[in-house]
Amino acid sequence: MTRLHIKNVIKSFNHHPVLQGINLDVPAGSIVALLGPSGCGKTTLLRLIGGFDRLDDGEILFDSRPMASSRLHVPPERRHIGYVPQEGTLFPHLSVTDNVAYGLSRSKRQGTRVAEVLALAGLSEFGNRYPHELSGGQQQRAALARSLAPEPEVILLDEPFNALDLDLRRQICDDVAAMLRREGATAILVTHDPAEAFAVADLVAVMHQGQIMQVDTPDNIYWRPANAHVARLTGQPIFLEGTLQHDAVSTPLGVLPVHSSYAAREGKASIMLRPEQITFSYQKVGALAQVTDRSFRGNHVLLTVTVQNKTLHLRGSPLSSPAPGEHVHLKVEGACAVFPA
């Protein structure tokens, strides 16, 4: 298993800086998600790791072996990587078996490895089919099987679930995570979907404007984002103004605890909560709010409420949520994140 080091990597295209000093360590055998909006540089970083593009400055190492720096460029075929792009991109002129065998040496093709990864991908019976005879999900699993077959040191997945529809996406997402864990591969997954990143990755690296804002576990990224950008990129945030007093903060929703990871300061601050931390209470506990709008969304309802002239968008159960005009009390569970005002 290989550990991946990325040190201060810089890359520009036509004088537009795309990566502005990226530092990232990927522990051996872990899956790291690069999460960010389109244009944040995440695919560029992936392509630099794969060796498809050259970096301007900085260094990329697999364990202690340098792969790329301003003076060195190991071509992709000598990096022992696996690569799964958005559309899977199976070789159209080869059968599934031949696709999977493509990266293996002549002797290994005769062995059991091809059958092994085909079984891992649940494609044992589809070996003789051609790519156009497979469904989208099967194509994606075959593409992953092909990249895993030569037992690469690092697997690079570039939004591999994007082309699939939502239901299939969740399923394939789980399948892929299971396959990667069974193989114990070090993997990097590029995605713009936080749910996908949280479901698959051990660590999530949030990218914004060519920089990595935070690298942490999914749990920490979601509840303890490093700044407002990370908070927005990882789910829906609710921002409030508050005043810090030691390890608590007073807000329009009452005095709330602050996550211990934030160095508590005195004075004004911006407070972040997730919508699901706020629930409706009929026991006259918590801040009084008025429901101004209720919009049905299937498995939940979207409620607009006003607290002390501040408008909040909350989720509620479609079975038991208050109606527009009703007064409710808002209860807050858990601690909140704090950013400088």
Next chain:
Amino acid sequence: MSLLALAGVLRTLKTSLPPWWLIATALIPIALIALPLVYVITSATEAGWSGIRDELFRAYTLSLLTNTLVLAISVTLGASVIGIAVAWCVERTDLPGRRAWRVIASLPLAVPAFVSSFAWSSMGAQFQNMAGAILVLTLASYPLVYLPVAAALRGMDTGFEDVSRSLGRGPWHTFFFTILPQARPALGGGALLVLSHMLAEFGALSLLRVQTFTTAIFSSYELRFDNVSAAMQAGVLLLLALFAAYTEMRMRAGTRYSRVGKGTTRHPGLLALGRATPWVLLGQTVLSILALGVPIVALGYWLTVGNSAGAGLDGVWQAVWGSGTLSIAGAIVTTLLAIPLVLLATRFSGRLAQFADRLPYIVHGLPGLVIALALVYFSIHYVPAIYQSVLVLILAYAVLALPMAQTALRASVVLVPPKLEEISRSLGRGPFRAFVSVTLPNIAPGIGAALALLTLELMRELTATLMLAPTNVVTLATEVWSHTNDAEYAAAAPFAALLVLVSAVPVYVFTRRTLEAHSII
């Protein structure tokens, strides 16, 4: 668009530099294309300033220049007017039988210009002059304007016309101020292609006895192969032709892929011709008779006369064999030379890649005669062993057919996503093995089609074949030319008829490609 979104777009552009083997193989066709320029410059240097002055600054050169320009400009204007008129009638009016006219209007392309010259000159000496040449060549080349303009008219949003009419402008005003400006890139590209063809035309002009630079260069060459006159005249011709080709490139630069409209169902309002219908029909009929009927009837007539004259089939076989072998070999070599250029242009960035993409325009500016002359010069001076061998002719074919090969191959290469090669690289194959194991199998069908198309197209080639073919080798084209030149029209007929048949396929492909997309390299 924010800076970062822009950076996201840039990321998807081609960024990498080409590998050395691709550069090395791409340099071969580029070197071949450079030969004519090097030839003219070398000869000019050898002749010195006084030599150049003696050759060029005399009344003869001026008369050649006048003839060349009068012919090229008249034909270009005539072809443009006819091309636009036909395109508009076929695409935008309720002309009866529009679908049939659409096809008929492009058919004259199947008759090589020197074959229609054979037909017209066989009817008498009254066509063997400048006016006759302008008539024959205009009729032969208007489809080069008609096809792109028709495609542009078809892809055009009719909303503009409706707006113009709603603002009180009549159909003529609307045509000149709304439709024509939008069709200008297509019209300009087509017209300049005609201009390049006319500057390079040799066969038709020599059969119609018109003295221009090409025919003058050919006679000088027949006198002495390393003739300074030929080189200097070739230099002037090259300047004219490269200028036309450069303008064509500028004209098309921004518009090449602008209309690849995907099956949107629009029902453009067709203009009712009303009482003008019979006149328009008459015009179309006369045009078709002149452009298509005359050559075909003349061919038929001379074929029957030829049969009664008992012309043997042995000569035909020999010419078919010559045409077939030469053009197949030429097609293979051209394709091999074009593949690295297409890969460079589609897969990589940088100056060389950009240059490879524009190479077809430069070749449009190289008259076949000048290419042949340059190859003669260099083979005699530097590799006498290959002079008068088939190899030199094949190299000339390769340069001449390179644009067509690039277009045909490009279409199939762009269908193979570069991601496929990247995956192959990630699985341990170097760039060359990635190309052989992934890209090549997927572009194989495209290569096959390109080979077929090039073979048929090269069968029509006359000028370079005439100058470079070994003495015992004859082709369909050279037989038509030499028999017609000797006024043996019946003897020329079977070769000409076969050429027309052979031409039908590339013309069909060209027509479809042009009417579907918009580019006609």
